[in-house]
Amino acid sequence: MSKPRKMLNNCDTPHIQALMRLIPTQSKPTVAKWAVAYAECALLPLWEKYYPDDDRPRLSLHAARETIAGTLKWNTGLNAAAQACNAASANAEDNPAPRAAARAIAQCSSAIHSASHALGLALYGALALAYDELGFSAPWPELEARAETECGKMLAALKDIAVENEPKPCKTGWEC
Numbered sequence: 418m419s420k421p422r423k424m425l426n427n428c429d430t431p432h433i434q435a436l437m438r439l440i441p442t443q444s445k446p447t448v449a450k451w452a453v454a455y456a457e458c459a460l461l462p463l464w465e466k467y468y469p470d471d472d473r474p475r476l477s478l479h480a481a482r483e484t485i486a487g488t489l490k491w492n493t494g495l496n497a498a499a500q501a502c503n504a505a506s507a508n509a510e511d512n513p514a515p516r517a518a519a520r521a522i523a524q525c526s527s528a529i530h531s532a533s534h535a536l537g538l539a540l541y542g543a544l545a546l547a548y549d550e551l552g553f554s555a556p557w558p559e560l561e562a563r564a565e566t567e568c569g570k571m572l573a574a575l576k577d578i579a580v581e582n583e584p585k586p587c588k589t590g591w592e593c
Contacts, residue, residue: 421513421553423520424540425464425564428591432568433539437591439575445587446485451575452525452535453481459567460525460542462483463549467515474522477502481526490518491530499526513553517545530586543567 428437440448457478464474480498483489506519524537543564547555551563 421548422544422557423513423517424537427561428540430561430565430568432565432572433536434576435572436536436568437589439572440532440535440587441578441589442583442586443502443532443575444585445529447578447580447583448535448575449481449485449525449529450479451578452528452538453478453485455517455538455571455574456522456525456542460521460545463545464505464515464522467512469507469535470511471508473501473505474519477526478520480585481529484529491548495526495530499523502526510521514545514548517541517548521545533589533591536589536591538552541569543571556578569580 423464425433428434445449461474461478464471478496479488479497480495484491484495489495500523502523504518506516506523509516509519518541521537521540521542524534524541526533544560546567547563552561553560
């Protein structure tokens with residue numbers, strides 16, 4: 418059996434392209450709030466289903482909320498929490514759904530530092546949910562289709578909170 422992929426590798430899908438166009442029109446706080454909220458609702462429950470006693474992803478999201486609110490600095494708290502969340506992902510190496518969920522949560526938590534990290538919600542998070550629903554041995558086209566559906570939900574959630582003509586839109590450097 419082949420090794421499961423860690424993330425989606427196609428940024429040319431319609432919903433990911435739409436996210437890549439919308440994210441740079443928003444401020445970092447708007448993007449970060451969206452990414453953290455989506456991760457809390459969709460990915461944290463997935464992680465906790467498999468690892469209920471490992472609170473590193475939850476703590477990473479909490480630190481992100483504090484950083485967005487201005488009560489915690491990136492370099493004094495959020496960075497360490499996001500790195501701990503990435504370590505949780507590495508500990509889940511044999512379980513692709515929660516592993517990808519933890520990676521996505523770490524990326525979402527870091528979106529207030531760099532808005533381009535928010536795309537990790539789609540690239541890791543959508544695949545995590547597809548793996549959880551279909552199993553990692555499902556055919557790749559089925560996993561991609563399920564992930565693209567989730568990316569559509571992510572896009573709708575961002576559109577719901579997007580600010581038209583938002584001042585100080587974030588800068589992104591897409592590398593996919």
